[in-house]
Amino acid sequence: MHGTRILDEADRLMTVCNSCRYCEGLCAVFPAMEMRRAFSDGDLNYLANLCHACGACYTDCQFSPPHQFNVNVPKTLAVARTESWAAYVWPRAFAGAFARNGLVISLVAALSVAAFIFGFAAWHDRQVLFGTHTGPGAFYKLMPHNAMAALFGSAFLYAVVALMMGVRAFWRDIGEPVGMKTDASALLQAIRDAGELRYLDGGGVGCFNEDDRPTDRRRFYHHFTFYGFALCFASTCVATLYHYLLARQAPYAWWDLPVVLGTLGGIGLLIGPIGLLAERSKRDSVLVDEARYGMDVAFIVMLFLTSLTGMALLVLRETAAMGPLLALHLGVVFSLFVTMPYGKFVHGIYRFAALVRYARERRAMAQGAGE
Amino acid sequence: MANLSQKFDVLVIGGGNAALCAAISARRAGASVLVVEGAPKFYRGGNTRHTRNMRCAHDAATDILTGPYTEEEFWDDLLRLTGGQTDEELAKFMISESKDILNWIVKQGVRWQPSLGGTLSLGRTNSFFLGGGRAMLNALYLTAEKLGVEIVYDAEVTDLQIEDGMFLCAKLKQPVDGAAEIRASALVAAAGGFEANVEWLKEYWGEAADNFLIRGTPYNRGTILKMLLDKGVQDIGDPTQCHAVAIDARAPKFDGGIITRHDSVVFGIVVNKHAQRFYDEGEDIWPKRYAIWGRLVAAQPDQIAYIIFDASVRNSFMPTLFPPIEGGSIAELAGKLELDPAALQKTITEFNAAVKPGTFDHTILDDCRTEGITPPKTHWARKIETPPYLAYPVRPGITFTYLGTRVNRQARMLMKDGKPSANMFAAGEIMAGNVLGKGYAAGIGMTIGSVFGRVAGREAAKNARN
Numbered sequence: 001m002h003g004t005r006i007l008d009e010a011d012r013l014m015t016v017c018n019s020c021r022y023c024e025g026l027c028a029v030f031p032a033m034e035m036r037r038a039f040s041d042g043d044l045n046y047l048a049n050l051c052h053a054c055g056a057c058y059t060d061c062q063f064s065p066p067h068q069f070n071v072n073v074p075k076t077l078a079v080a081r082t083e084s085w086a087a088y089v090w091p092r093a094f095a096g097a098f099a100r101n102g103l104v105i106s107l108v109a110a111l112s113v114a115a116f117i118f119g120f121a122a123w124h125d126r127q128v129l130f131g132t133h134t135g136p137g138a139f140y141k142l143m144p145h146n147a148m149a150a151l152f153g154s155a156f157l158y159a160v161v162a163l164m165m166g167v168r169a170f171w172r173d174i175g176e177p178v179g180m181k182t183d184a185s186a187l188l189q190a191i192r193d194a195g196e197l198r199y200l201d202g203g204g205v206g207c208f209n210e211d212d213r214p215t216d217r218r219r220f221y222h223h224f225t226f227y228g229f230a231l232c233f234a235s236t237c238v239a240t241l242y243h244y245l246l247a248r249q250a251p252y253a254w255w256d257l258p259v260v261l262g263t264l265g266g267i268g269l270l271i272g273p274i275g276l277l278a279e280r281s282k283r284d285s286v287l288v289d290e291a292r293y294g295m296d297v298a299f300i301v302m303l304f305l306t307s308l309t310g311m312a313l314l315v316l317r318e319t320a321a322m323g324p325l326l327a328l329h330l331g332v333v334f335s336l337f338v339t340m341p342y343g344k345f346v347h348g349i350y351r352f353a354a355l356v357r358y359a360r361e362r363r364a365m366a367q368g369a370g371e
Numbered sequence: 372m373a374n375l376s377q378k379f380d381v382l383v384i385g386g387g388n389a390a391l392c393a394a395i396s397a398r399r400a401g402a403s404v405l406v407v408e409g410a411p412k413f414y415r416g417g418n419t420r421h422t423r424n425m426r427c428a429h430d431a432a433t434d435i436l437t438g439p440y441t442e443e444e445f446w447d448d449l450l451r452l453t454g455g456q457t458d459e460e461l462a463k464f465m466i467s468e469s470k471d472i473l474n475w476i477v478k479q480g481v482r483w484q485p486s487l488g489g490t491l492s493l494g495r496t497n498s499f500f501l502g503g504g505r506a507m508l509n510a511l512y513l514t515a516e517k518l519g520v521e522i523v524y525d526a527e528v529t530d531l532q533i534e535d536g537m538f539l540c541a542k543l544k545q546p547v548d549g550a551a552e553i554r555a556s557a558l559v560a561a562a563g564g565f566e567a568n569v570e571w572l573k574e575y576w577g578e579a580a581d582n583f584l585i586r587g588t589p590y591n592r593g594t595i596l597k598m599l600l601d602k603g604v605q606d607i608g609d610p611t612q613c614h615a616v617a618i619d620a621r622a623p624k625f626d627g628g629i630i631t632r633h634d635s636v637v638f639g640i641v642v643n644k645h646a647q648r649f650y651d652e653g654e655d656i657w658p659k660r661y662a663i664w665g666r667l668v669a670a671q672p673d674q675i676a677y678i679i680f681d682a683s684v685r686n687s688f689m690p691t692l693f694p695p696i697e698g699g700s701i702a703e704l705a706g707k708l709e710l711d712p713a714a715l716q717k718t719i720t721e722f723n724a725a726v727k728p729g730t731f732d733h734t735i736l737d738d739c740r741t742e743g744i745t746p747p748k749t750h751w752a753r754k755i756e757t758p759p760y761l762a763y764p765v766r767p768g769i770t771f772t773y774l775g776t777r778v779n780r781q782a783r784m785l786m787k788d789g790k791p792s793a794n795m796f797a798a799g800e801i802m803a804g805n806v807l808g809k810g811y812a813a814g815i816g817m818t819i820g821s822v823f824g825r826v827a828g829r830e831a832a833k834n835a836r837n
Contacts, residue, residue, distance in 0.1 A: 019630040019692040022423055022503025025484035037690050060502035062420045062628055203501050
């Protein structure tokens with residue numbers, strides 16, 4: 001017996017699947033399952049986070065509903081996944097954020113945007129807020145760079161610490177030693193697997209969405225989203241280096257590296273989330289954790305808004321709309337940062353950790369077999 | 372929704388591997404094709420749902436096969452496992468055709484993978500479907516749909532009109548769309564055997580058949596086979612025989628599939644409801660022992676038996692769907708199994724006393740054996756003495772039947788007078804008895820289905836055009 005109903009169900013399914021094994025070529029979950037005969041809570045949470053929700057094992061399963069064995073691995077692991085994030089969250093007091101995530105994210109986003117608008121309005125008179133600012137340091141007329149860097153640096157640092165604490169709890173629960181620094185090959189393998197979303201391909205044909213015809217669209221849109229996000233993040237980092245190392249102040253010209261990276265990333269972060277949202281709404285409800293719809297949508301929309309406000313700021317930065325748009329953009333980005341450890345963003349972190357462990361296990365198995 | 376009032380070139384009855392291979396091959400040859408599947412969409416495909424591999428001849432190792440499996444070796448295997456109950460011409464034809472099936476089936480969307488964990492013994496001979504039998508079926512259905520094959524589900528054929536060996540039309544009953552009469556220029560019967568038809572099984576097995584469990588869907592009732600044999604098609608294969616393995620007695624009556632099987636016989640002893648052993652548990656290695664225990668249990672009172680082993684071997688075989696029943700003592704275990712405790716204690720004590728020392732190796736016929744008891748356990752015999760004591764209750768699980776329709780190399784049915792039918796073909800389990808008169812080898816049913824399905828579809832299309 002496990003701590004929760006969903007882990008009991010996951011255990012039941014893994015027992016069914018472990019006596020069948022037809023799906024072992026589809027992804028990493030089933031080979032990882034085969035390495036065990038019994039499943040602790042941590043094992044099940046590991047398998048849940050290893051699952052990329054491609055749905056192939058449901059469509060391929062001779063025991064999926066309406067069969068009386070009622071095998072629905074994607075849905076069960078999706079629910080277990082969300083519950084695992086709540087179980088490992090830091091601080092524990094915020095565990096409830098996952099259950100009503102749509103509400104939490106909306107509130108934090110609204111409050112952040114409001115705070116920036118209110119702050120800009122309180123600090124400056126109307127002429128500054130609605131004025132036209134151009135040339136180096138234009139943004140900092142509304143908010144000094146150091147204040148901006150300190151605020152966002154702290155928010156980001158907080159998110160990093162909270163995420164690390166959560167993953168640390170996960171890592172311990174699945175029985176892995178903390179102190180993985182030395183295992184470079186497992187890390188590289190996991191980076192490769194995550195980078196290409198290797199296990200979202202349904203074993204090669206694509207994932208299952210609205211019917212039994214596999215497509216690769218989700219992987220395609222996820223790549224746009226992920227690499228878009230990465231480029232935007234790189235843009236911010238380069239800009240920060242420009243500022244402190246080269247004493248070059250934003251805004252930068254359209255051809256300058258931060259703008260090029262940010263624009264490319266921004267485009268990805270517009271197309272990707274729209275596609276993912278469309279795919280999410282089309283997906284057969286039998287495959288997904290329906291209670292998590294709010295969380296999925298909230299995160300996708302936040303990424304989209306981050307890009308949309310950023311791109312609007314780029315286009316309109318030399319007009320009177322710059323001030324309000326800057327407040328809007330900073331508000332969205334701030335709320336994205338502080339809610340990172342308490343929403344869908346964590347899926348990437350936990351899945352990566354699971355992939356690292358899987359790479360280690362695979363190698364250990366291969367070495368064992370070779371001896 | 373298919374327009375059922377048009378005349379089709381080819382009507383395929385059935386919805387498994389053989390039916391879909393026939394439909395695809397007929398469609399690719401230019402025929403209009405209707406597939407009539409008796410099961411609802413989820414249960415489509417008959418026994419194919421539960422399969423996982425196919426046995427095809429090949430001259431060299433491939434990405435997924437560890438070494439060659441020549442036509443000669445395949446034929447030797449078939450000859451041995453059927454004890455010669457096979458049509459040599461048809462069997463050799465099938466084996467020869469199986470080589471190309473490895474590639475042909477991939478062109479129909481099916482994907483291969485290396486043998487699954489726990490099935491290393493098949494890695495050289497058998498190609499496994501990525502995702503299993505239902506994944507294979509899904510791929511074939513998608514391909515058939517893309518090619519324009521019409522498919523109706525939940526459609527039971529209630530009558531076939533056949534005159535002088537010529538198919539005229541089929542009567543169809545559908546719960547939603549009502550009755551229909553299907554006209555077609557040629558018929559491919561690929562509707563499986565009668566393993567789910569307990570009344571039919573009772574004709575040969577008597578009341579014992581009530582205690583059989585059916586490993587596949589409840590839709591394998593053999594109605595098409597019966598109609599064909601009643602209307603003048605020549606039969607082949609022993610009607611009294613079926614392929615049965617020992618499966619967990621707690622499995623559902625139908626469709627428990629592969630996960631209810633037990634292959635732990637070699638690790639312990641098997642007793643009947645009187646707590647008596649009845650057969651040498653160490654006679655042979657997999658897969659032969661796998662294939663005999665269903666029939667052995669069927670011959671025991673109430674068609675039930677118990678595999679008894681102890682804690683020392685608990686993790687020596689693949690994990691099972693149903694956990695073993697446990698007892699801290701032999702008496703406690705007997706109580707849980709509702710066996711006579713004294714009788715079980717006596718059986719185990721006598722067995723333990725007869726075990727001779729040896730070196731255990733379950734992958735070969737080792738030297739661990741008993742002496743002085745009947746029946747002996749000739750290999751893998753070790754004392755049952757480490758509590759907790761464990762048991763799996765098992766019953767016969769019927770997989771498929773051998774009775775079928777006689778066909779020739781074109782997969783064309785032969786009539787009772789020996790003449791080939793004008794326009795009727797058969798593929799899959801419904802004609803497997805031509806090649807597989809008895810016995811079993813992993814993946815051979817799928818070979819029969821794909822090879823003869825492909826041939827039947829091609830010939831039926833040719834027939835329809837002439």
